[in-house]
Amino acid sequence: MMRVVFDVGNVLIAWAPHLAFAHRFPDRAEAEAWMARVGFHAWNYAQDGGRTLAEGLAVARAEHGALADPLADYVARFDETIRTPIAGSWALVEALRARGAPVYAITNFGAETWPAALARYPAFGTHFADIVVSGHERILKPDPAIYRLLLDRNGLAAGDCLFVDDVAANVEGARAVGMAAHHFTGPEALAAELTARGIL
Numbered sequence: 001m002m003r004v005v006f007d008v009g010n011v012l013i014a015w016a017p018h019l020a021f022a023h024r025f026p027d028r029a030e031a032e033a034w035m036a037r038v039g040f041h042a043w044n045y046a047q048d049g050g051r052t053l054a055e056g057l058a059v060a061r062a063e064h065g066a067l068a069d070p071l072a073d074y075v076a077r078f079d080e081t082i083r084t085p086i087a088g089s090w091a092l093v094e095a096l097r098a099r100g101a102p103v104y105a106i107t108n109f110g111a112e113t114w115p116a117a118l119a120r121y122p123a124f125g126t127h128f129a130d131i132v133v134s135g136h137e138r139i140l141k142p143d144p145a146i147y148r149l150l151l152d153r154n155g156l157a158a159g160d161c162l163f164v165d166d167v168a169a170n171v172e173g174a175r176a177v178g179m180a181a182h183h184f185t186g187p188e189a190l191a192a193e194l195t196a197r198g199i200l
Contacts, residue, residue: 001101002180002199003156006093007141007165008107008131011184013121014084017044020077024070038064038071048108050138078113079120088187093127095200102129106150106163108170111135130154141165142173151177162197164190 009015017040018031025031035041038060047056053075060068096103105128109117114133118124124131132150139146151158158178165171166184174181182193194200 001099002197003102003104003161004096004194004199005104005106005150005161005163005174005179006089007163007167007170007184008105008109008117008124009082010086010166011164012086012089012093012105013082013117014086015081016084017074017081019080019083020074021070022080023077024073034067034070038068040071043071044074044110045108045140047110047112048134049140050111050135053112075110075112079116082117082120085121086187089190090123092187092191092194092200093123096194097127099200101199103127104129104150104154104156104161105131106134106141106146107131108134108141141167141170142176144173144177147174147177147179162194162199 006012018028018035021031021034025034043056043060057068057072060071093103111133114135130150130153132146134140134146137146137149139149147163150156151161161179163171163174163179163181164184165174168183171181171183182190184190191200
């Protein structure tokens, strides 16, 4: 049976990073405007690659001065950003497990924020045969090395895996190492693909 390898953010749990700064910017549009000014998403991508908050703050303050100060709250308030599970995706995880199919995950996630995800969603620690966390490994999707790490660590053949991610570049990264891949747009389309492939 084909193994399913899930992404985490916006596949299993919704990620709303502006909520980490809502205490400073109660208006979402204001928060997102500030995030754009400090280049939050590029900054966070580097955090997901294993950079510490202290290191990231130093870089951001060097470029943006005091405008970057709210970033200091990000790790402490990260739990605010991941409070909504994507229920349909979790139902598919449960259905796969009920069929005796082990599930895996590869996620771009900071080493300092991953504990908040484990605390809020204990199933990450119990339902998955393995989860590769970029911040721990200092490798980011779509680098081929992160997919190969999961395969090698678990004795899996690329052709026996279906990778699921909401980011097109990450989907292509999986295909480049020989995995089948599904560009996630919602649980319903994923369920249809799993059924069509005979996985469910």
